Amino acid sequence: MSMMLPLTHSAGETRRMWSPRSLVAAMASLALLAAAVTAQAEDGYDLWLRYAPASADTATTARIRQLVSPAATPVQMAAQRELLRGLAGVSGTAPAQADRVNRAGALLVGTPASSPQIAALGLDLEGLGEEGYRIRSVDIGGHAATVVAANNDVGALYGSFHLLRLLQTGRPLDGLDIREAPRVALRVLNHWDNLDRYVERGYSGQSIWDWHRLPGWLDPRYTDYARANASIGINGTVLNNVNANAEVLTPMYLEKVAAIAGVLRPYGMRVYLSARFSAPMEIGGLATADPLDAGVQRWWRAKADEIYALIPDFGGFLVKANSEGQPGPQDYGRSHADGANMLADAVAPHGGVVMWRAFVYSDEEPVDRAKQAWNEFVPLDGTFRDNVLVQVKNGPIDFQPREPFHPLFGAMPRTPLMMEFQITKEYLGFSTHLAYKAPLYEEVLDADTHVQGPGSTVARVIDGSLDGHALTGIAGVANIGSDRNWSGSHFDQANWYAFGRLAWNPELSSRDIAAEWTRMTFSNDAAVVEPVVGMMMASREAVVDYTGALGLHHVMGRGHHYGPGPWVEGGPRADWTSVYFHRADANGIGFDRTRRGSDAVSQYAPPVAEVFDDVARTPEQFLLWFHHVPWTHRMRSGRPLWDELVLRYDRGVSAVRDMRATWADLDGRIDAARHAQVAAFLAIQQDEAQWWRDASIAYFQSISGLPLPAGVAPPPHPLEHYKALEFPHAPGDTQ
Ligand code: BDP
DSSP states (O other): OOOOSOOOOOHHHHHHHHSHHHHHHHHHHHHHHHHHHHHHHTSSTTTTOOOOOOOGGGOOGGGOOEEEOOOSSHHHHHHHHHHHHHHHHHHSSOOEEOSSOOSSSEEEEEOTTTOHHHHHHTOOOTTOTTTOEEEEEEEETTEEEEEEEOSSHHHHHHHHHHHHHHHHTTOOOTTOEEEEOOSSSEEEEEOOBOTTSOBTTOOSSSOSOOTTTTTTOOOHHHHHHHHHHHHTTOOEEEOSOSSOOGGGGSHHHHHHHHHHHHHHGGGTOEEEEEOOTTHHHHTTOOSOOOTTOHHHHHHHHHHHHHHHHHOTTOOEEEEOOSSTTOOOGGGGTOOHHHHHHHHHHHHGGGTOEEEEEOOOOOTTSOSOHHHHHHHHHGGGTTOSOTTEEEEEESSSSSSOSSOOOOTTTTTOTTSOEEEEEEOSOTTTTTTTSOOOOHHHHHHHHHOBOOBTBTTOBHHHHHTSTTTTOSOOEEEEEOOOOSSTTSSSSTTHHHHHHHHHHHHHOTTSOHHHHHHHHHHHHTOSOHHHHHHHHHHHHHHHHHHHHHHOOTTOOOOBOTTTOOSBOTTOOOSSOGGGSSHHHHOOOSSEESOOOSTTTTOGGGGSOHHHHHHHHOTTTSOGGGHHHHOOEETTOBOTTSSBHHHHHHHHHHHHHHHHHHHHHHHHHTBTTBOHHHHHHHHHHHHHHHHHHHHHHHHHHHHHHHHHOOOOOTTOOOOSSOHHHHHHOOOTTOTTOOO
């Protein structure tokens, strides 16, 4: 669009400019320009850091008229830049900058070391550690001021983002007395990004890491990525896929990694790499990768020294070993602890850690896949080095829409266990389905392992308080890509946001996080916040319902995992089929993991095991996870299982219909571009929810042979139609 308004200042032009007709034209042009600017600004790129002007009902910002913040270090400069940007955005004018507070409405930011005025306040900063902060309303020389104080620069940076969040969400700035410190030490994203920029299980474009142009070109996106992560307290990132390519450890790539580290460092983020266990052979020319071989140990030590010479604050290694075909210590008859400890010794002199994944299972084992990680790792408890964390997926299978918590939580008290959540929605509709995952995270974190009596929650295992670990961590498999809106859909940004917030404090409520995110991302208008939060909070359960409720799991399409595939059977591995998991036959459905079945229940502490072992006490949401029951099994609703399952499929579809209607009503309250894309995606979701429902009912009915409950519509196509659908180019499949 070109600007029609004449801009020259000759008298004639000026007269023409103000004639009534041209004035109308000019106003129309301005309106168009404004719309264009807004549309451009509202493409989702700014995430929750839009810093939109505060609306009248949230005018809290008048108070900040002066900014006093040091800018002597890169971290201090990052905080100051963000504050200037944010304050200018929210209040419409940039605050005056000064060396000291000398007027009312000042914001004072820093540490006792960086700011004499903060030192003079004598605030108690004990217990805040390296990353915590306080935000207080104070009086400085008769001037009302807000202070963000921390022990370290990065704490002040986090506090600055907190303050900006208060402003963005319209919270009053009076009487503030906030004390925050992260409950978990390592809050880390795991990118499943390959070096050719393909993202495994990625649904938002290519990898943001532009390896080919690095280190010469530092895409400004890296800085915005760091800002977004720092704003929610994420302090680390693993740049490459767990199905790792050893090349990332070669000098050429390490130089690129160092360049990224340089951009992230001012935002308190460290880089980590996924290490391929066989790297000494692939890029080191050794004949073995045996962790007990002295040459292999030397190779890794030298590699660690080389990395730390380039990146002094390198975080360490993430390792997927002896899992799904990846190399590992068991190739040499060694244990996971042998492998992890060898790498741990290499990075220990530099303060690095090893995050060793517990996602291991083998189809050569006849044992229930859900039991294998526990069997493998529990005997190793106490044998890992101090700088090893064992990284455990939230559930025992694989990021399904719902799983019970992983039985390893609580079962390895002498080892720091790191949580691994998936942010990308491999099993929850890729990026087109609206599924807010924080309720899933919350459900797992709040689950009670009972290992040390009631209250032994998974959150307390993760934050180290249950077993007294200082080294703690939580990882999220990133949903970030090169798409303009980062996450593929506007709502998927909320999953990144919520992951960070829960990693900082696993006790936050998913609903509060949703409200916070909605206010910053869309609007502070209650007429937006309430319905949007309502949609978000219902969304994950809707996905559970239309993909398979009551404890069904792993019933998706083969390989790419797109769409329904409850009929999937055969192929290379039984534990990659659906029939392995649902075990439906003419009599009933479900995986018997009770003491009479695979006995997976016994991997939980006795009070939990007893509940899961007892069909009458097992929460119905896990019924078919733990029990094989007849189709006629009476549910708490009084309905037979078959009817209940069918009704859940329908309930899921109708929940999506409701979300769509709610969103349609928000037309005009949300900027047009984002509204339109969400609306289009919800339409896709509704079609696909219907497809899931129809295909699943067609399949399970072919097994149960039972009629549909009265009033339920039959699937429009025969089962063969659904089975014949193929999606050879569905995104994200393993390569
Ligand atoms: C599964 C994914 C696969 C990953 C694997 C893992 O389908 O792409 O490599 O997990 O976590 O969810 O290692």
